[in-house]
Amino acid sequence: MTMLCSAAVHPGLVADNVRKEIDKRHTLNATMKTNTSMTKNGSEPFTRRKKPRKRYAPCEIEFVPSVDNLVEPADYNNFTQFSLNYILKEQKLVGNALFGPLFGGHQSLQERDETYYAENQTLHCGFVEGPEGHPSSGFDLDETDKAYMATCRIVVSSCIFGGSDYLRRPTKSKIGSYSKKNVCFIMFLDELTLATLSSEGHVPDENGFIGLWRIVIVKNLPYKDMRRAGKVPKFLAQRLFPSALYSIWLDSKLRLHADPMLIIEYFLWRKKAEYAISMHYDRTCVWEEVLQNKRLNKYNHTAIDEQFYFYQSDGLVKFNDSAQESVLPSYVPEGSFIVRAHTPMSNLFSCLWFNEVNRFTSRDQLSFTYTYLKLRRMNTGKLFHLNMFKDCERRAVAKLFHHRTNETTDPPPTNLRLDNTSSMPG
Numbered sequence: 001m002t003m004l005c006s007a008a009v010h011p012g013l014v015a016d017n018v019r020k021e022i023d024k025r026h027t028l029n030a031t032m033k034t035n036t037s038m039t040k041n042g043s044e045p046f047t048r049r050k051k052p053r054k055r056y057a058p059c060e061i062e063f064v065p066s067v068d069n070l071v072e073p074a075d076y077n078n079f080t081q082f083s084l085n086y087i088l089k090e091q092k093l094v095g096n097a098l099f100g101p102l103f104g105g106h107q108s109l110q111e112r113d114e115t116y117y118a119e120n121q122t123l124h125c126g127f128v129e130g131p132e133g134h135p136s137s138g139f140d141l142d143e144t145d146k147a148y149m150a151t152c153r154i155v156v157s158s159c160i161f162g163g164s165d166y167l168r169r170p171t172k173s174k175i176g177s178y179s180k181k182n183v184c185f186i187m188f189l190d191e192l193t194l195a196t197l198s199s200e201g202h203v204p205d206e207n208g209f210i211g212l213w214r215i216v217i218v219k220n221l222p223y224k225d226m227r228r229a230g231k232v233p234k235f236l237a238q239r240l241f242p243s244a245l246y247s248i249w250l251d252s253k254l255r256l257h258a259d260p261m262l263i264i265e266y267f268l269w270r271k272k273a274e275y276a277i278s279m280h281y282d283r284t285c286v287w288e289e290v291l292q293n294k295r296l297n298k299y300n301h302t303a304i305d306e307q308f309y310f311y312q313s314d315g316l317v318k319f320n321d322s323a324q325e326s327v328l329p330s331y332v333p334e335g336s337f338i339v340r341a342h343t344p345m346s347n348l349f350s351c352l353w354f355n356e357v358n359r360f361t362s363r364d365q366l367s368f369t370y371t372y373l374k375l376r377r378m379n380t381g382k383l384f385h386l387n388m389f390k391d392c393e394r395r396a397v398a399k400l401f402h403h404r405t406n407e408t409t410d411p412p413p414t415n416l417r418l419d420n421t422s423s424m425p426g
Helices: 011-041 109-114 143-149 177-182 191-199 226-235 260-269 286-295 301-313 344-359 368-377 391-397
Strands: 084-086 121-123 154-160 184-190 213-218 246-250 254-256 275-279 333-341 386-389 398-400
Touching: 084 344, 143 184, 143 213, 154 226, 154 260, 177 260, 184 191, 191 213, 226 344, 246 254, 246 260, 260 333, 260 386, 275 344, 275 391, 286 301, 333 344, 333 391, 333 398, 344 368, 391 398
Parallel strands: 084 121, 154 184, 154 246, 184 213, 275 386
Antiparallel strands: 246 333, 254 398, 275 333
C-alpha cells in the first residue's frame, strides 16, 4: 500500500487520503481472501511459502582498551545552553468538576507547542501532582531510594512492570571495577514483579541488590498500560536522577554486555553527541512502522490513526533515503537502548518525547522522528547533537532476549489528545 503526504497538507485532506487508502486496503484484502479460498477448494494444491527469516548479528566495535584514566574530553560539553524547570503541581481549573491529578499533567496543545522552543522555560515533564488533598498522581518511591538515586552521577537503568519479563543481570565479566564502584545500576520493579522474581529465586540482599542491580520498588504506577508506565524511567532519567551527568537505558529484554564507561566514550564522547539511539533493524519509515503496529495489533488502530493524522498535519513526511542531506539515517529507532548526556537539549527532547507518549499512543517509535524534527524545525541555529547509530552496534553491547509476556495496553485519556484549542483531523 502506498500512502501519500506532503510537508504542508490540510488536516482534513490528510485524513481523507489516508482513509481512502484504508478503504482500498480493505477491498484488496477481501479480494485476496476470496481468491485464496478458491485456490484451497480447487483442484490445485494450496501451498504457503515461508519467507526466509532475516538474521541480524552484532558488528565489531572498537572500544578504547581500558577505562583507566578515561576522562571527559575538554571540548565535549559545547552544547546549547538554557535552563529547564518542571511543573510540580497543578491547581484545579475553575469550573472543571471532573478534575483529577494526572502524572503527565493537563497540558493544552498550545502549551505543548510552546515547550518545543529551546529556551529558559518551565514545562510539563511527568511527576505532576494535583492540589492539596488530591491523591498522588503515581510512581511513588521510598524516600531512602530517592536519596540514593540523588547521589548517582552515572546511571544504567531498566524496569520490569506487571511481571512482564525476566531479570537479566549485566555480564559481570564485562563490567570493570571503576563502573562497579561508581555507576548506579537501577532496576525499577513494581510489587507484582518483585513477588514473581522472588518466587524464582531472585531475592534482593539486605542492601537491596540483586547482583549489580539496585532494586527500586515503584508503588502506584501512573498508568494501567505497563508499556506506558515503563516510559517514565525510560524517558525521565533527568527527573529520577537529578544529579546525573550521563545515563544509559536498557529495555528489560536486553542484557548489558559492555562497560558503561566504554559505551559513553564510544557513543557520546567520540561522536561529540549528547544523545545516542540506534536505528531500527528492519524499518526506516514511520509509515512502515504504523502498518506493522496495526498488522501485529500492537495498539488500538483508531488511536494510531489519530496520532498519525495529527503528525502528518504538522509536517511529518515519508523518509527519503535518496535525499542528498538526510536529517536522520532512519525515521524509525530501535528504542530499547539509549545513551544520554544530561544536557539541556537532551533533557528537553526527553521531556517532549515523553509528553507525546503520554498524549497519544505508548508506541514511542511512532513519535520519535516527529518530536526530533519539530524540535529541530523550531530551533534554527540551536543544534541537538544526536547520534543515530547502526543496530548491529546495539547488538554488540547488549544481548537481546524475548519478553516473558505481551503487555496489555490502554488508550491515553481523551481529554489529553483533544482540547478546545485545536481540532483533530477527521
